[in-house]
Amino acid sequence: MVITRHDEARAVLADPRYVPPPVRQDAPPYTLGWLRAQVSRFSSGETHAERRRALDKRLAQLDPAALRRMAREATLERGGDRTGVPTAVLAAALGVAAPVSLVEAAATGYLSGEETPEADAAVAELTALLGDGPPAVTDLTLLLQAHAATEGLIANALTHADRAGVAGSHRDQGGAAAPHGDQGGAAASRGDRAGVEGLLQETLRHDPPLKASRRVERTTGEEVVIDLVAANRDPAVFADPERFDPARGETPHLTFGHGLRPCPASAHALALAAGVLDGLRATADRSAPLPEGDL
8 A cells, every 4th residue: 555645644653553665584694684583673662662762872972063064064074075975974973984885785775775896895894893782773873864864855955946046956867067167056046045054954855865765554465555755745735736845845745754753863864964965065166256346
C-alpha cells in the first residue's frame, strides 16, 4: 500500500503497530548488513529505544550552532568546494578519524540496504578505525546519515537556489565551481529575502533527499510505503503545493518523520547544510568583482 495523503502518513508514523521493515540478522561481522542490524534506525521495540537513547545522548554533546560555523569555515577554506564537508565536519566534532571516502562508500547502500563488496570493505575499515562497540556504531551511524541525507539535502537545495534568489547556485553535483566565477552563491547577491533557512525548509518539503519511508504492520506483515514527496505536497495541507516557495518558512513536512520515530538529528543536519550554504555565499561574495567606483 502506498500512502500519499499527509494525514494518513502522520497516522501511520504515530501508530505503534507500524515498524520499520526488518533487516537481516545473519550478515557476516563488519559488513554493511551487520551494521544495519546494529543501529536504531532499523530496529524496533526496546532494542530501538535503547539505541535511540544512546544516539540522543551523543547528539546532546554536539552544538548545532558550532556545527554550522565549522561547516561554513570548511567550505570557505576549500574555496567553495562543498564535497564531503558535512561528513568531515561531523567527524571532527565527534572526534573520530573517519575518512570521507570510506564514509561515502559505506553510505551508498546504508538507507536502501543494497550490499556491495565496496560498501562491506568500507564498513570493515571504518570499524577497524572506530571500533565495533555501541559507542563507535553510534558515531558511524551519524556519519553515514550525514553523508547519505545531508549531502543530498544540500545538492537538492542548490538546484533550487537560483530561481529562489538565495545562497548557492550554478554548481555541478560534485561541488566544483561553475564557469564565470560563480562559486555557488551568486544568487544571494540578487536578493536573499528568504535566507538559507527558508531555502532548506522548502527543499525538505518540496524535494526531500529521501523520497519514501517504509513501514510494516507487525501483525499482518503488510508493507506500507509513505510517498514523502506526495505527502509533502498534499493540497489539503500546503497552499499551492507544487510551487517552490522558500518564503513559506517552517511547514509540517514529514521529511524528518513524525510521531514515534522522528529524526533525532534534524537540527544537526540543518545546521551542517546551512553552514555549507553560508560558506558558498561567502565564497561568492569574495570572488565577486568590485564595483567600478571601488577600482
